[in-house]
Amino acid sequence: MLKKIKLSKYLSYLFLIVVSAIWVIPVLFGIVTSFRSQTEVVNEGFRLLPVNWIVENYVAILENTSSAPILQWLWNSVFIATLHTLLVVVVISITGYGYSRMKFKGRDFLFFTLLGISFFPNVVNLIPSYKIIDILGWVNTPWAMIVPGLAGMGNIFLVRQFMKGIPMELDESARVDGASDFTIYSKIILPLIRPVLIVCALFSFTGSWNDFLWPVIVYTDVDKMPVTAGLLLLQDIYGNYRMIGQLMGSAILAIIPTLLLFFFAQKYFVSAINLNSGIKG
Template identity: 40%
Template structure:
């Protein structure tokens, strides 16, 4: 009788768990479809002729004639007006360099704020967190003046340096590092290990999931950044791919839609590939850090 009552209580406490799961799954699938439809249309349209898009009013799903001419034309080395290949390489260099350097800085800063004890540590960190609450747009003019003084405008350093101080990423890694028991670090110190050895041999391997997730955030943010590269870079050959999209729009207008979709596809593909290879670490890093309390 007790077992029957317990089963009844359990079923009474969680009556619609399975049903709620299916409802949540259905809602997520709906949002996924809404998100993927425009991306799918852009991808397919990049293989179409402009004539097909104009005649069908843009609603022709599959092209009558599949073509790679849009990619060949835009990625051609002879295309001096719109050097897409240069923009692509610039984006890779800027985003890749910024991600590697930034993750190193984030990890070292987070370790200092989480595991090292020095006077004013928490006050300094709270002060930095407070300053980061201001809108990023308010930093545009001071940032431009600083880059001008350093002589970095129109170069990659003007795009790489400003992204090396992501306070929220430092906060995320710091919260993750709090989960590492201090006993392990103290044992390593007793055995004669220095702080650098502890940091590289114990802390970094433990924080690998969150570091990859933060690296993905940093790379994506740098790759998709439009406003700052458009302000800091004036030379066409030094533009990044996202900033160059505005120039492409000005050249092709609303007539050559297939070419616009081709440039957008070129900009999207690296992000898709990156997420496919890092999604396991991304999900793991976010799920673990979400459960850590500072």
């Protein structure tokens, strides 16, 4: 029995190592390539480490502020993703409170109907979504990425399920003392659901930062693009084996903010991912 347990444990470790390698090796190769010269990229082929480590690729990237303003793109993405995340936390916490703590006719029917609709592929909504953005005059503005997706049903589902683990007796006791719904939400529920809000904030920030198709559609002004749309533009500027090192360097700069986010927030993510960590009656 112990041998079977050890064998399954070793197999689990082996599986995790293989999966990790599949994810990590391309990133490491991109980092190494960003420190190669263009001549080495073309002539040396695949090498584990560069013959000569150079930083000229990053210098050229940062100095190009006209056709490829990478720092401006990074700032645009930081602004969009941060504001989007803050608004998401506000919207989903209030919506989750309504679906889990408030009682009104058709509450569950409405929730599960919207949840079912959310399973449709996002590509189905591209044309009507763009039409709405165009009518509002939000094309080439940050609002084109900030507002859509604020009420994502996936996040609302997580918050609702977490709130259901909080005893209703807390609400009833507060109402006896004369507390309103807003007081119960802000003073009692909101502090208790902070773990799941952190998880949703992480999902929302990374989702907004990594979104590719939508910003490519709604942005045509180079200076207003987020970094993902800018990377597509860089394929025309640095691609076709002309400046592969600079293209890889730009991609590495684009992933640094999300790596730092997970590095500093990983303990919150791990501790909060369990939806059963709410208060039980």
